[in-house]
Amino acid sequence: MLSSTEENYLKAIYKISERDNKAASTNAISSEISTSAASVSDMLQRLSSKGMTHYEKYKGVTLTEQGNKIATNLIRKHRLWEVFLVEKLNFTWDEVHDLAEQLEHIQSPDLVNRLDQFLEHPKFDPHGDPIPDADGNFTHRRQIELTNLATEEIGTLVGVQEDSSTFLKYLDRMGLSLGTELKVLEKFEFDGSVKLLVNNKEQITISNKVCKNLFVKK
Amino acid sequence: MLSSTEENYLKAIYKISERDNKAASTNAISSEISTSAASVSDMLQRLSSKGMTHYEKYKGVTLTEQGNKIATNLIRKHRLWEVFLVEKLNFTWDEVHDLAEQLEHIQSPDLVNRLDQFLEHPKFDPHGDPIPDADGNFTHRRQIELTNLATEEIGTLVGVQEDSSTFLKYLDRMGLSLGTELKVLEKFEFDGSVKLLVNNKEQITISNKVCKNLFVKK
DNA sequence: TTCTATTTTTAGATTAGTCTAAATTTATTA
DNA sequence: TAATAAATTTAGACTAATCTAAAAATAGAA
Structure with missing residues (x-):
């Protein structure tokens, strides 16, 4: 199992690859999660040795299928928790991000799915972002x-x-x-x-x- | 702010003091949270320097008012999450402990209180244990x-x-x-x-x- | 294409939390 | 009360995650 820190790196790599449509560079990651490039460089080697990323020195990094699955699941958890916080606990949409950053690291496959069911399988989070299903498929936004x-x-x-x-x-x-x-x-x-x-x-x-x-x- | 690890020590000290009605010994703590006595000894000095515990070498440890408040709040969070998991997500009472151990470390005073409200201020958790209110007061069980x-x-x-x-x-x-x-x-x-x-x-x-x-x- | 700027990696150090083994203190009991 | 047993603390080492500074590699421009 990965640490919260490792999970956050995977999420950052996912986000950057998605945005730029190419391998994530050390610098891009370091600015995304506010750590030094040296720390990122270290971590990339670790994540690769764990089979989470494809990494070639100086060439940037991409997620393996396994890494992608974990990143997608984090996004699923993050967005479902945001729905819960807004719909059930009456938080406003600007208050929920940091809390969801914490909650997304709770480990329990069962919990996510029950939460999804409790919330009646929402397709979008309070900011309009699509929530991937248990298999990692996003509803495509026609926007x-x-x-x-x-x-x-x-x-x-x-x-x-x-x-x-x-x-x-x-x-x-x-x-x-x-x-x-x-x-x-x-x-x-x-x-x-x-x-x-x-x-x-x-x-x-x-x-x-x-x-x-x-x-x-x- | 304390780390999850530090919080777990406070909880253990609370639990042991409660049970034995005296200062918690290094050994008692080490067996409660399954770490070596050496690690506990280390941690007790750290917690004392942070004003969380009263500690005299070889004499055991008790919580300061501040430490007590944090421990009580952890118990409040733990038990409220257990109610949520059982009542809202339909977990059974034997499944919720480990999950609540994770959830109790989520940092946000607002979250606990909104959760409490959402659950309509339950007084007992799914195992019959009393849930302290926001001020740390327990409903006394007549049992x-x-x-x-x-x-x-x-x-x-x-x-x-x-x-x-x-x-x-x-x-x-x-x-x-x-x-x-x-x-x-x-x-x-x-x-x-x-x-x-x-x-x-x-x-x-x-x-x-x-x-x-x-x-x-x- | 060669030089310089930028990016990335390595080296070495730090902190939190952990461990084992050894030393020390307290408790027990003969 | 002295010897031994048990509990506790200290010493020294390890891992994960971080940092700064220096070295190495790549990219861009003349």
């Missing part, structure tokens, strides 16, 4: 970045890229939550900011950076 | 050991001493669970075993060892 919506088009907010507390609090403040209907009124070329009609009522303008972090369904 | 029941007396099973999986499975097998009504039919002096009438129906005989692990309310 696009808000930036890809043309003027006058309407979409429903179904997910966010970032889940930092500051970003989520900002969204709450602007009256944006999952399920909110958005109509693009105007796109400003100058800085990429966008003027929106929210739920057919209020008008707000959001920056390009915010825009890129919002997923909508047409 | 006696089954061994103290005289012949012909009737009691309701309200708690168990041990919560090892083997013991609890044995009880299930014998048709004994919390709430079961027991009538003492005969006490055998020879080996301390006892013949019981269970729920006014079946007759069983249990050993003295089992007897000592059962609490009843008259």
